[in-house]
Amino acid sequence: MAVTAAPTAAAGTSAEPPATRVGRPAGRRRSVAARREALAGYAFILPWVAGFLIFTVVSMSWSAVLSFTNYDLSTNTAEPVGFENYRLLAEDPKVLMSLGNTFFYALLAVPLEIAVALALASLLNGVRRGAGFFRTVFYLPKMTPTVATASIFLLLLNGNTGAINSFLSWFGIQGPQWLVDPPWVKPSIVIMSLWGVAGSMVILLAALQNVPRELYEAASVDGASKLRQFFSITVPMISSTLFFLVIVNTIAALQVFDQAYLLFFRDNNGNNPDAALFFGVYLYQAAFQQFNFGLAAAMAWLLFVIILVITGIQLKLGDRLVYYEGSRQ
Amino acid sequence: MSTLPVSQPSRLAVAAPVRADRPIVVPAPAPTSGGALRRVGRIVRLLLLAGVAAAFLYPLAWLLAASLKPRGEVFDNRLIPQTVVWENYVQVWDQLPLLAWIANSIGIALASATLVTLSSSIVAFGFAYFRFPAKNFLFGLLLASMMLPGAVTLVPNYLIWKSLGFLGTNVPLWGGTLFGSAFYIFLMRQFYLSVPRELFEAARIDGCSYFGLFRRIAFPLALPSAVIVFLFEFQASWNNFVAPLIYLNFGTPEQYTVPLGIAYAMTTFSPTAGGHGDYQYVMVASLLVTLPMLVIFAFGQRYFIEGIASAGLKG
Structure with a gap:
């Protein structure tokens, strides 16, 4: 966010007016x-x-x-333990596992979300009548509280009775045990988050509407196909918006918590699949179930550094890939 | 006076956010393709959209249906319930302390939205109008703070509220809004920047105080942006799950907000936790927590779409 907004920030604070020196x-x-x-x-x-x-x-x-102490919540005392918490993190196999889960989820969710959002925005962008209606429909899930979404999808994704598998069976597909079978746990959460894709879609729709029409007219005069126009005009012209969405959605995906907690970790009844143990969930457990605040603080800093590094890499790559209007010849 | 800087045209205001009431412009159709082909294309497009729309609406329709079913039929996936049990909507109030949850949620959401709108607009006006040393640096900090992952400050913020003695109350759920919120400040500053500076200078000459500039000119003119901020925060607070989970989970269920209450009900009604599987009440509560958001969206759709779209148009 900071990066995309930087030009505005510089522009906003304009030069001081030349002070009129009259003695x-x-x-x-x-x-x-x-x-x-x-x-x-x-x-x-x-x-x-x-x-x-x-x-x-x-x-x-x-x-x-x-993060360098052992904090006792009942007495409010912190006993310094040096790098002990970080050593524990390095030795805990669950840390590596939850990080792996989180990266896997982000790699699955972020590109899918942006692709679906772009597909829906492109569909909407060409509609003359009814576009407002469709946009409203697509946006309703975004207004639905996560907890309601979770209670709905908990039943829709049920492997035996869920509507999603009934739908698949129309086509002769035997649907998986979404919420139980480890390889399908993360796709379940992705499906749930795709339902709320309208946020990214609205942003992309606004970007699509800002692409000058002349570009398409010129291209079609030159005989460029629709597909060619999409990849040679649309994608480059909205690349700064796509890039913004990649960064923001990645930061959000790396902190995924609500959906995973609501679907899998509300209670400790043994139905807590390791496949849904994301780093955010593990951090929450350390802090507010085991009240190991020192360890949780170390985890928080680890997550912060990871997000910082990943965002930094994305910004570096983005510099080369993204087209900012007016910044280049 | 002629050298006064005219306020920078904000990109946000100029970039024409999507409006709900404006027809969406169609790119010119390729002149070479035939009319029939184009009509087929349009029909395919509409069919695709209708299919996706049905898929997006289905879960909400499913929720409405499930909330009207008896215990044994909640899972049957019929969109028209075999047996309609209106009593679910009566009994849910006895089964769950839903009234207390709703009162808590409304109170917290109203406090958050009101306070964050006031504080953010005051700070935004400070950044938009005044000239003072280190302004660029401070505004840069504000922008950078938007990137800060919330998970990182979860634990220390908990300790801050604890040391202030607010654990066990709902103050931690709205107290932070007193200090403004970076994204809202950024959003409102854009609107203030589009107000011509001459307007403020003229009011100054007429003896208007600095706070008067804000209260009488800037805030009224930027009221639409205040509405956006209010609605956004109301929704965010109403839907918030993590904060109630952390700050209210250790109190009695009567202190919960609706989302935390629903999560609690999902667990207590579950047969594995000794419940009877009365999921129809969870569905009623889920529908009741969703309904106010849909109503707000019906009235404030334009603001939501504008606010979201402008977030991406800054670049």
């Missing part, structure tokens, strides 16, 4: 006024500055310190 007294008055304006400005942004200090600066530093 000393005016100059001093100006500086008094400027100082008063600056003070008022700080007063206005004070709520955010305070919140940033408390819930980001203090919070992150506290988390860093915590």
